[in-house]
Amino acid sequence: MKYSVDENGFYGKFGGAYIPEMLHPNVEELRENYLKIMQSPDFQEELQVLLKDYVGRPTPLYFAKRLSAKYNTQIYLKREDLNHTGAHKINNTVGQVLMAQRLGKKRIIAETGAGQHGVATATVCALMNLECIVYMGEVDILRQAPNVARMKMLGATVVPATSGSRTLKDATNEAIRDWINNPEDTYYIIGSVVGPHPYPDMVARFQAIISEEMKWQLKEKTGNENPNYVVACVGGGSNAAGAFYHYLDTPEVKLVAVEAAGMGVESGESAATSVLGKEGVIHGSRTLLMQTEDGQVTEPYSISAGLDYPGVGPMHAHLFESKRAIFENITDEEALQAVLELTRLEGIIPALESAHALAALSRIGAKPDDVVVVNLSGRGDKDLSTYLDRFQLNG
Amino acid sequence: MDNRIKSLFEQKPQGLLSVYFTAGYPNLEDTVPIILELEKNGVDLIEVGMPFSDPLADGPTIQQSSDIALRNGMTIPKLFEQLKDIRQQTQIPLVLMGYLNPVMQYGVERFCQKAQEVGIDGIILPDLPLSDYVREYKQMFEQHNLSKIFLVTPQTPEKRIREIDSHTNGFVYMVSSASTTGSTNGKAVANTDYFQRVRQMELRNPSLIGFGIHDNDTFSQACQHAKGAIIGSAFIKALAQEGSLQENIESFIQRIRN
Ligand SMILES: Cc1ncc(COP(=O)(O)O)c(C=O)c1O
Numbered sequence: 001m002k003y004s005v006d007e008n009g010f011y012g013k014f015g016g017a018y019i020p021e022m023l024h025p026n027v028e029e030l031r032e033n034y035l036k037i038m039q040s041p042d043f044q045e046e047l048q049v050l051l052k053d054y055v056g057r058p059t060p061l062y063f064a065k066r067l068s069a070k071y072n073t074q075i076y077l078k079r080e081d082l083n084h085t086g087a088h089k090i091n092n093t094v095g096q097v098l099m100a101q102r103l104g105k106k107r108i109i110a111e112t113g114a115g116q117h118g119v120a121t122a123t124v125c126a127l128m129n130l131e132c133i134v135y136m137g138e139v140d141i142l143r144q145a146p147n148v149a150r151m152k153m154l155g156a157t158v159v160p161a162t163s164g165s166r167t168l169k170d171a172t173n174e175a176i177r178d179w180i181n182n183p184e185d186t187y188y189i190i191g192s193v194v195g196p197h198p199y200p201d202m203v204a205r206f207q208a209i210i211s212e213e214m215k216w217q218l219k220e221k222t223g224n225e226n227p228n229y230v231v232a233c234v235g236g237g238s239n240a241a242g243a244f245y246h247y248l249d250t251p252e253v254k255l256v257a258v259e260a261a262g263m264g265v266e267s268g269e270s271a272a273t274s275v276l277g278k279e280g281v282i283h284g285s286r287t288l289l290m291q292t293e294d295g296q297v298t299e300p301y302s303i304s305a306g307l308d309y310p311g312v313g314p315m316h317a318h319l320f321e322s323k324r325a326i327f328e329n330i331t332d333e334e335a336l337q338a339v340l341e342l343t344r345l346e347g348i349i350p351a352l353e354s355a356h357a358l359a360a361l362s363r364i365g366a367k368p369d370d371v372v373v374v375n376l377s378g379r380g381d382k383d384l385s386t387y388l389d390r391f392q393l394n395g
Numbered sequence: 396m397d398n399r400i401k402s403l404f405e406q407k408p409q410g411l412l413s414v415y416f417t418a419g420y421p422n423l424e425d426t427v428p429i430i431l432e433l434e435k436n437g438v439d440l441i442e443v444g445m446p447f448s449d450p451l452a453d454g455p456t457i458q459q460s461s462d463i464a465l466r467n468g469m470t471i472p473k474l475f476e477q478l479k480d481i482r483q484q485t486q487i488p489l490v491l492m493g494y495l496n497p498v499m500q501y502g503v504e505r506f507c508q509k510a511q512e513v514g515i516d517g518i519i520l521p522d523l524p525l526s527d528y529v530r531e532y533k534q535m536f537e538q539h540n541l542s543k544i545f546l547v548t549p550q551t552p553e554k555r556i557r558e559i560d561s562h563t564n565g566f567v568y569m570v571s572s573a574s575t576t577g578s579t580n581g582k583a584v585a586n587t588d589y590f591q592r593v594r595q596m597e598l599r600n601p602s603l604i605g606f607g608i609h610d611n612d613t614f615s616q617a618c619q620h621a622k623g624a625i626i627g628s629a630f631i632k633a634l635a636q637e638g639s640l641q642e643n644i645e646s647f648i649q650r651i652r653n
Contacts, residue, residue: 016524016527017524018495018522018523018524018527019522019524020451020452020521020522020546021521021545021546021547021548021551021570022452022546022548022550022570022573022574024524024550024551024555025548025550025551025552163458163462164448164449169449173449173451176451177451177452177454177575180451180452180573180574180575181573181574181575181578182573183548183550183573184550184573279499280496280499280500281494281495281496281499281522282449282496283451284522289496291496291500293500294470294471294472294497294500294501295447295471295496295497295498295499295500295501296447296448296465296497297448297449297496
C-alpha cells in the first residue's frame with residue numbers, strides 16, 4: 001500500500017483538485033513548481049536556517065516521567081509547543097512564505113481556526129514584509145482572542161467570516177473566495193493538509209520535519225528510531241501528517257489519529273469526521289466529509305477551534321480507509337481533563353487541540369515497555385481564558 | 396440528438412439573455428413559476444441553481460439565496476419532482492448549475508438520467524475539473540444528451556480554452572473578470588482585450604459572458620463581445636423586492652433589455 005500522494009494528486013481514491021476554473025491557473029502554477037522549488041539548494045538552505053534560528057528547531061523530545069508513571073508506559077512528548085509562536089503551524093508557514101516569494105507573489109492570505117496558523121502566517125509576513133490578510137470565523141475570533149490580538153500586533157488584517165457556523169470551514173470558504181477575486185498577485189497559505197492538490201502534499205512535506213527529528217531523537221534516547229505508537233490530534237491533519245510522515249511505511253509503528261468528539265459522537269455536536277463522515281468534496285479535495293444525505297456540509301462542533309472542522313485531509317481519509325492509522329475520538333470534557341493532568345504532572349500547559357491527543361493515552365493499550373510519542377502540537381496560552389473558566393480558577 | 400441549447404444558438408445568433416436563479420428561493424415552490432415567467436418575458440435560456448451549503452465561487456447574494464433555499468427544504472430530489480412536467484409547459488433551454496458534492500451524493504449517473512428524463516439540456520458544475528470530467532463522466536453526460544458547460548476566465552491560457560472547447564458542446568461560459576459571482580466592481584465588461592482574444596480564437600462553441608452583469612449597460616456591452624450574457628445575482632436581488640414574482644420579473648427584464 002502506498003500512503004504518499006500519486007502523480008495525479010490522489011491518496012488512494014482521496015485528494016485531487018476540485019476547484020472552480022478561476023483557481024486553476026494558480027493551483028496549476030503551484031503544482032508545476034512546488035517540488036522543484038522545495039528541492040532546490042537555495043530554498044533548502046534558506047528554510048533550514050529559518051527553522052533553526054528563527055523557529056527554534058529542533059524541538060525537544062521530552063521523556064515525560066510522571067505522565068509515563070501514570071499510564072504505566074514510556075511516554076515522550078514531541079515539543080512542537082516550544083516553536084516560535086507556540087505551535088507546529090510555523091513549520092509550514094515558513095516554508096510556504098518562501099514558496100510565495102519564489103513565485104513572485106506580493107499578497108498573502110490565510111484561514112485560521114485556533115488562530116495559531118493565522119499568527120504563524122502573520123509572523124512570517126512581518127518577517128518578509130508581505131501584506132497579510134487572515135480570515136477567521138466570528139466564533140473563533142471570540143474564543144481565541146489572544147491570537148487575534150497577536151495577528152493585529154504583527155500587522156495582519158483579520159477579516160471575520162460570518163457565514164455558516166462561523167468557524168474554520170467558513171474562514172476557509174472566505175479565503176478561497178478572496179483568492180478567486182485576486183488571481184494575479186495573491187498566494188494562499190493553507191494551514192493544514194487540506195485543499196486541492198498539491199497543498200496536502202506540500203504541507204505534509206513541510207511538517208515532515210517533526211518525524212524526521214523524532215527518528216534521530218528516539219535513536220539517541222532509546223536506541224531505536226521506531227516507537228510503538230505515534231499519537232497526534234487531527235483537525236485538518238497537518239501536525240499528525242508531520243508526526244506520521246517518516247513512519248508511514250513502517251507498519252510496526254502504530255499511528256493514532258485523534259479527532260474531536262465535541263459533546264459526544266452521537267450528540268449532533270461533534271467533529272469526529274472518520275465516524276460521522278462519508279466520501280465527499282470540500283475545499284477542493286475529495287475526502288471524508290460530515291454531510292447530510294443530500295450532500296450539504298454539516299456544521300461541526302468542538303470546544304477546540306483547531307479541530308472544529310467537518311473534514312480531514314485526503315491523506316488521513318486514506319489512512320483511515322486503509323486502516324494504516326487507528327482513529328480515536330475524544331470529547332470536550334476528556335480533553336479538558338487531559339489539559340489539567342499534563343499541567344499538574346509535568347508543568348506544561350497544552351493547547352486544547354493537543355490535549356485531545358493526550359487524552360487518547362488511556363485508549364491505546366500501550367504496554368509498560370512500549371514507547372509512545374505524543375505530538376504536543378501547541379501550547380495553551382491561547383486557551384487560558386477557557387481553562388480558567390472551566391476549572392473555576394477565576395475567583 | 397436534438398439539444399435545445401444548440402437550436403437556440405442556431406435560431407438566435409445575437410443578444411441572448413440567460414438568467415440564473417436559485418431553486419427554492421424566495422419560496423420552495425417558486426421554481427416552476429419563475430421559469431414560466433422568465434420565458435414569458437423573453438428570456439432565452441435559464442440556469443436553475445441547485446443550492447449548496449458552501450458555494451465557493453459565489454458572492455454574498457447567491458450565498459444568501461442558497462442558505463434560504465436550503466432552509467426552505469430544497470434538495471435535488473425535490474427539484475426533479477418540481478420539474479417533472481416542465482416540458483409540457485415550456486421548451487426554453489434549461490441548465491442545472493450547482494456544486495459537485497450534492498450531485499455526487501445523489502449519484503452522478505442517476506443525476507444524468509433524471510436530468511434527461513425531465514428535459515434538462517445542460518449542466519454546470521464549477522468544481523468538477525475538466526480532467527475528471529473527461530476521465531470519468533463525459534460519456535455519461537453525452538449519453539444523456541446533456542451539454543456540460545465549462546467556465547473560462549481572463550487568466551485561462553489559450554491552450555486550455557481550446558481543450559475546454561473541444562470537450563464541450565453547448566456554450567463556453569466566459570467569466571467576465573476574476574471574481575466570485577455578483578461582484579459589481581465595474582470590471583464586468585472592462586476586459587475587452589480578453590473578450591477580443593477569445594473571439595479571435597474562433598471556437599467551435601458560442602460563448603456567453605457572465606459574472607457582474609447587472610443592468611442594461613453591462614448587458615449591452617457584453618452582447619457586443621459574445622452571443623449574449625448571463626445574469627444571476629442582480630436577478631436574485633430583484634426577486635427580493637416587494638411585489639409579486641410577476642411584477643418583479645417583468646420590470647427586471649424590461650430594465651435589462653432596454
Ligand atoms: C495547537 C494546534 N494543534 C492542532 C491543530 C489542528 O490542525 P492540524 O490537524 O492541521 O494539525 C491546530 C489548529 O489550529 C493547533 O493550533
